[in-house]
Amino acid sequence: MDLDQYLEVFIEESKEHLQTCNELLLELEKNPDDVMIVHEIFRSAHTLKGMSATMGFDDLARLTHQMENVLDEIRNQRIKVNTDILDIVFLAVDDLEAMVLSVADGGNGKRDVSLTIEKLENIVAGQIVMIGSADREHPGAPVEMESRADIYDEYEWAVMEQSIDQGFKAYSVKVILNDDCILKAVRVFMVYEIFAELGEVIKSVPPVDVLEEEDFGQEFTATILSKQSAIDIEQRILKVSELESVRVSLVPNKTSKDQEYKATKDLENANQLQVHSTKQVKGKEDEKASSVNTAVAHSKTIRVNIERLDILMNLFEELVIDRGRLEQISKDLKDAELFETVEHMTRISGDMQTIILNMRMVPVETVFNRFPRMVRQLARNLNKHIRLEIIGAETELDRTVIDEIGDPLLHLLRNALDHGIETPEARRDKGKPEEGTVILKAYHSGNHVFIEIEDDGAGINTDVVVTKAVDKGIITEEQAEIMTERQKNELLFASGFSTAKEISDISGRGVGLDVVKNTIESLGGSVSINSRLGYGSIFSVKLPLTLSIISVMLVEVQDEKYAIPLSSIIETYIVQREEVLRSHNQDVIDFRGKIIPLVYLHSILSIPVCREEEDFLSLVIVRNGDKMAGLVVNSFIGQQEIVLKSLGNYLNSVFAVSGATILGDGQVALIIDCNSLVK
Amino acid sequence: MADNDNRQMQKVIVFELVNKEYAIPVEYVLSIEKVSTITRVPGVEPFVMGVINLKGTITPIIDLRMRFGLEQKEYDESSRIIIISFNEFEVGLIVDSARDVLEFPADLIEPQPKVIGMQEIDFINGVVKVDKRLLILIKLERILQVLGTTQSI
Numbered sequence: 092m093d094l095d096q097y098l099e100v101f102i103e104e105s106k107e108h109l110q111t112c113n114e115l116l117l118e119l120e121k122n123p124d125d126v127m128i129v130h131e132i133f134r135s136a137h138t139l140k141g142m143s144a145t146m147g148f149d150d151l152a153r154l155t156h157q158m159e160n161v162l163d164e165i166r167n168q169r170i171k172v173n174t175d176i177l178d179i180v181f182l183a184v185d186d187l188e189a190m191v192l193s194v195a196d197g198g199n200g201k202r203d204v205s206l207t208i209e210k211l212e213n214i215v216a217g218q219i220v221m222i223g224s225a226d227r228e229h230p231g232a233p234v235e236m237e238s239r240a241d242i243y244d245e246y247e248w249a250v251m252e253q254s255i256d257q258g259f260k261a262y263s264v265k266v267i268l269n270d271d272c273i274l275k276a277v278r279v280f281m282v283y284e285i286f287a288e289l290g291e292v293i294k295s296v297p298p299v300d301v302l303e304e305e306d307f308g309q310e311f312t313a314t315i316l317s318k319q320s321a322i323d324i325e326q327r328i329l330k331v332s333e334l335e336s337v338r339v340s341l342v343p344n345k346t347s348k349d350q351e352y353k354a355t356k357d358l359e360n361a362n363q364l365q366v367h368s369t370k371q372v373k374g375k376e377d378e379k380a381s382s383v384n385t386a387v388a389h390s391k392t393i394r395v396n397i398e399r400l401d402i403l404m405n406l407f408e409e410l411v412i413d414r415g416r417l418e419q420i421s422k423d424l425k426d427a428e429l430f431e432t433v434e435h436m437t438r439i440s441g442d443m444q445t446i447i448l449n450m451r452m453v454p455v456e457t458v459f460n461r462f463p464r465m466v467r468q469l470a471r472n473l474n475k476h477i478r479l480e481i482i483g484a485e486t487e488l489d490r491t492v493i494d495e496i497g498d499p500l501l502h503l504l505r506n507a508l509d510h511g512i513e514t515p516e517a518r519r520d521k522g523k524p525e526e527g528t529v530i531l532k533a534y535h536s537g538n539h540v541f542i543e544i545e546d547d548g549a550g551i552n553t554d555v556v557v558t559k560a561v562d563k564g565i566i567t568e569e570q571a572e573i574m575t576e577r578q579k580n581e582l583l584f585a586s587g588f589s590t591a592k593e594i595s596d597i598s599g600r601g602v603g604l605d606v607v608k609n610t611i612e613s614l615g616g617s618v619s620i621n622s623r624l625g626y627g628s629i630f631s632v633k634l635p636l637t638l639s640i641i642s643v644m645l646v647e648v649q650d651e652k653y654a655i656p657l658s659s660i661i662e663t664y665i666v667q668r669e670e671v672l673r674s675h676n677q678d679v680i681d682f683r684g685k686i687i688p689l690v691y692l693h694s695i696l697s698i699p700v701c702r703e704e705e706d707f708l709s710l711v712i713v714r715n716g717d718k719m720a721g722l723v724v725n726s727f728i729g730q731q732e733i734v735l736k737s738l739g740n741y742l743n744s745v746f747a748v749s750g751a752t753i754l755g756d757g758q759v760a761l762i763i764d765c766n767s768l769v770k
Numbered sequence: 771m772a773d774n775d776n777r778q779m780q781k782v783i784v785f786e787l788v789n790k791e792y793a794i795p796v797e798y799v800l801s802i803e804k805v806s807t808i809t810r811v812p813g814v815e816p817f818v819m820g821v822i823n824l825k826g827t828i829t830p831i832i833d834l835r836m837r838f839g840l841e842q843k844e845y846d847e848s849s850r851i852i853i854i855s856f857n858e859f860e861v862g863l864i865v866d867s868a869r870d871v872l873e874f875p876a877d878l879i880e881p882q883p884k885v886i887g888m889q890e891i892d893f894i895n896g897v898v899k900v901d902k903r904l905l906i907l908i909k910l911e912r913i914l915q916v917l918g919t920t921q922s923i
Contacts, residue, residue, distance in 0.1 A: 405826030
């Protein structure tokens, strides 16, 4: 099998699984008793193991396997989760990430993981001593058995559910026979006798006929319905001789979660089989396994090259143009059937349009979700207490932008943690809570997405900044004297500037904030700082939605159509011409008690006047920050979702126009840049 | 271009502007379109007529007559927009009509004759005589000079 073609899928999916691990491990740290979380982590790890083994990345598979063993101990509640254990698991995830990245960069995914594996093994080993259980378990084996035991089909679930309603409990009973057990089938028979007394057996792994033929190892698992307590069951079965151990556990209710759980088991089983089978079979199994996984864990997804989406979108726009023509024709012909068909087509293609456009949009969550983990680690390294708050992770950005902003944001966050938040002692002395807060916030505004990194730390000491900038020859003292606070803050972005007293391995990685600034500006964005000494700083990143869908109000100015971003609009307003006042050569109106200027779009945009003056002025009240203005238009066409398009390289900066869009009829409409009109 | 390999062939798109024939190397031409509705863009150079929707891409349109400082003319049935891609710029040039695709040895290209003395002389790369036709090869880099750096004509 040619594995190369799966490599991309492997890398992407591995990243996803690792991300899931990261997130859930953080979650687990907060709720150490939630077994469901462990199950989910286990599932991700397991899939990853299967995939890596199939692709021949043995180090990856080995490490995941060991990680799984630890998780297994945790989920079977033989180990209590604590920060130290999680640290080691995180370490493993780090290693895994590094290996996946190496694969992604064309490497072979090899890495010396023996140290991490050893640490993981120690956890598992430590547990055995700690619990001192009679279970003579070696890691890995229980997984196999349990997973097989816990697969129930719909019918079995139904039976269980009904019985549970009638007061029965569903138990999964795992019996391990002594190594030297001579009459295995007899022991099994005796155990089943007891089962029959206790209640009803609804499932047996391996199946009963296999058990009868003694064609199994040392253990078997049965699912029984009983009204007895787990302890009773255990005690009664233990009376049978030649048994090494008996473990009775409740089968969880079949909620939606459990269905996932069950499917997980399916999957685990599939993977488990696959790991032990030959490579070729492995491949097939794995594909099956991962597709099962995708279906269960998330909604089904398929990866598409972004270029293909572009092509699809452009083709679709062509279709929309033709649709517009068809509409016109059907109106002219007045044929009822044609009209109906075209109308239907219009509706369908409208829906299609929305879908196609949305395909390119990705929530910034995909970038944000790697941060909590990083913050945890950094906070530990720095011995600081830091709480990360994420707001607006659902804010959507075009895929092309998403791919680029990760690193700059990471850098800003590091900066906030390292330089912003003070040590707990320092915070206490200042009368602040010991735990510092970093807020990561994303939101849409106009044609931009803003991402803010706010900390309640020390703020920026502009005196230090200026002294340093002068020392480094970035500015002269004369320049420094006339600088505003804001400009001083912005010196942080000057190239060759770093305020760290000593280079730490956190933010001082040889690159300064100037790199961040450059990256963001190369995306057509900007970054600014707001800081208050002693109270904290806000780094605000403004990013364009290069290619994105925005809601606009379409308006008509004389004979031309323009789009005004809804995010800038406060409301539409109609005012009588007599109500317009003059002040300093500027027409203004009294808008709910506030005097706001009028902007005559036709004169700003030099649109030839061809309409008669009306008694009323149609206004679109827009704002930029706290400034407002009334844009004078001729009529409102309506609200619409549009695709923002650039005017191209040739017309790169046109006053008061932030871009263009193609309307349903194929015509181009320009988008008004309210930020440049309202200042 | 005249210094190129003698046997090298040059393929061009031939178009007409005020009864003269001009040529653009075919490799820069993406397509030739009929004139559709052009959306005016405010505050740009007068020869930029606006933008059109070209298969989903917003494409600026330059009126070549105006760019050359020639008299203006209403667009009609034979008017065409030649979409060109040059130095990362994708623009459309409005011409009176698009005529032909011609191929000739590159060494036929002569430097612009001083006698021509037209207004658009600044925009000429050279001339070539093919059969009995005189083709004027236009200088795309000059036509597409980014706004702002353009001197008034």
